[in-house]
Amino acid sequence: MTTFVDRVELHVAAGNGGHGCASVHREKFKPLGGPDGGNGGRGGDVTLVVDQDITTLLDYHHSPHRKATNGQPGAGDHRSGKDGQDLVLPVPDGTVVLDRNGNVLADLVGQGTTFVAGQGGRGGLGNAALASARRKAPGFALLGEPGEARDIVLELKTVADVALVGYPSAGKSSLISVLSAAKPKIADYPFTTLVPNLGVVTAGSTVYTIADVPGLIPGASQGRGLGLEFLRHVERCSVLVHVLDTATLESDRDPVSDLDMIEEELKQYGGLEDRPRIVVLNKIDIPDGQDLADMIRPDLEARGYRVFEVSAVARTGLKDLSFALAGVIAEARAAKPVEVATRIVIRPKAVDDAGFTVTLEEDGIYRVRGEKPERWVRQTDFNNDEAVGYLADRLNRLGVEDELMKAGARAGDGVAIGAEDNAVVFDWEPTMAAGAEMLGRRGEDHRLEAPRPAAQRRRDREVERDEVQREFDDFNPF
Template sequence: MTTFVDRVELNVVAGNGGHGCASVHREKFKPLGGPDGGNGGRGGDVILVVDQDVTTLLEYHHSPHRKATNGRPGEGANRSGKDGQDLVLPVPDGTVVLDKKGNVLADLVGQGTTYVAAEGGRGGLGNAALSSARRKAPGFALFGVPGTAGEVVLELKTVADVALVGYPSAGKSSLISVLSAARPKIADYPFTTLVPNLGVVTAGSTVYTIADVPGLIPGASEGRGLGLEFLRHVERCSVLVHVLDTATLESDRDPVTDLDVIEEELKQYGGLDDRPRMVVLNKIDIPDGKELAEMIRPELESRGYRVFEASAVAHTGLKELSFAIAEFVAKARAEKPQEEATRIVIRPKAVDDAGFTVAFDEEEGVYRVRGEKPERWVRQTDFSNDEAVGYLADRLSRLGVEDQLRKAGARAGDGVAIGADDDAVVFDWEPTMMAGAEMLGRRGEDHRLEAPRPAAQRRRDRDAERDDPQKEYDDFRPFQ
């Protein structure tokens, strides 16, 4: 059964914002109570957070679909809906978040580091919040905004100071077991180690972590064997230690060739040329191994490597090796640039940034409006309510959308689409000549959406209302 997973595709869905409430206060002896609809609650976020107790992405391999809770709708009596609960997903230290195209979104290193993978939608305003001196009793409320959704790729890159690299059965796991308190599985057959093993080593005043990278064979960088799955774990390591088997039983192999093969795979993988290297000639407790180590050591040192002879079984040369690695690690840490303190970066909005764009889509034959505000306003509008549609028209007009449509060449009756291709609201544009609450009639209505009456008909209707004695009585009778 799979117990270690270092790459998963995770489907995340944030919570939707709750709808606002359209309500009017009703109480005995208070006929003009006014609007009292509450706002909708905010949807929950999906948050990735580094947890040192988590070492694998196995949980998300089995359950790749995660969703936060929605915000509750608002209610009457000015009661706002409850916010949705954030969904916190613990991930191992060293997790990289990428999109489907492979672009890095976040690199999560360090306990408590967080990243919002999906942002919850904001709640819709109730009619109490929408009321104003000119719109005293709105007959509508705003819908909540849907939460963001999508797929992210999580890749785990082991956070360690030192990486042991080499052929299978070269003795990497054995070295970790004697240098640290780690207890990896050890056997005398290839690919015993199927997951990276981590150990903590103390050498004098230096404490460092060491990891072995399993499955490196010729062609590993191209996906052969297990190498491609675990080469990413080398990326964060500051020092590379080649573990060479001097007592191999395979007639077509020798330590120098093994070193050249592994170096070629690291070169093909890329990005590791600046890592300092050292060589460990392992298994010198075997007579043939000791003899071969003494034979090839001068050649390796002529290449510039620091070479150490060791035996994990006989515990030979381990102290010298651990202190030499500590020296490499201390030097790498000293050369690493100091992390700057967190700075607050203020990016003011450009004075000529309208917050939206208007362009003619020749393929669809419509003028397409794109922008965070117009698209959000459209999603919040109840198109079955004329007053809500009129309120949307007011907001778009104040934002300058109509002015930009005119400049782009739009005329009355032209098609206008607000939003992306697959999620756009399309309508026939009618330029707004008048805007504001003075255009409203009864609650839930907007005269701008009615077909204009001929002038003669408007005069006849006005004369009929003036000459209607019953209407005059209704208008001026005392309140009952």
């Protein structure tokens, strides 16, 4: 049964925004008291959060589809819909978030680090929020926006200061078990270690983490053995420790050739050339192992390696090794640049940036792309003529009609707003300078007009009577 997963494909979907409500207040003696439709609630976000207690992506391997809740629709009497509940997904420290094309979206390192993988949809405005001096009784409301849905890939890269690398059965698991409190599985057959093991070591005042990476073999960087799956777990380490077996039972192997092979695989993988190396000659408790260590140590030191002879079984040489690692790690931490507070960079919008583009495509369709036009289209109920007219007004005020005219569009030409897979296409009918107001003053209701004083009503009736009399006199020739 699988107990460790370090790469999964996750399908996340944020919650949809609730629809706005189109409602008119009614009560006794106020048959038409004005619009009172509430706004829809916001859809819930899908957020990834680093949790130190999580060490594997196993939960998402079994349940790769995650969705936040939707916002509730608005209601009459100015009641707004309830916001959707955010979905928080805990991930291990060191999780890298990528899109399906392999582009890095976020690198989550450190307890509490967050990344919004799916943004919840906005709630639609109710007709009470759409009312204005010109539009006193809107008979429509805006629809809620759909939540963001996408596929992402989560990759776990172990966050450790030290990475133990070497052939299978070189003694890495035994070494980490005596240096720390970790209890990995230990046996005398290859590929005993199937998952990275992590331990914490204290050497003086320095505390650091050490990772046991599953055994590498020739061709690991191309996918042989377990290397390709777990080489990513050495990327974040500060120092690489080569654990060499000085008592191997295989006649065609020796510690120096093992070291050269592992270095070649690390070179093929790339990105680890600047990490300091330390060589550990393990199993010196065996007589032949000590003799071989004495033979090859001068050669390794001549190459520039710091060499330590240890025995995980006899627990010899461990103190010198742990303090040497602590010194290298302290130097690496001191060399890291000091993290400064994040500066807020303000990038003003260009004065000639209209916020949308109009392009003529090969099929003769004029396509409008932009955040506002596309959002407005998603919010429009196309079964409501008044809502469609409101959309036309907004597009006209934004300058879409002017840009269409500049691009050469004529009445009857096809216009698409949005991406190709989810666009609204219509035949364009220009409204000229008057905009969509040629269709009438939408949203007005004379029943909501304030009553005129009695004296004003009498004067208006007298004016109307005089106009009718003049027209009659002009028409009657006698």
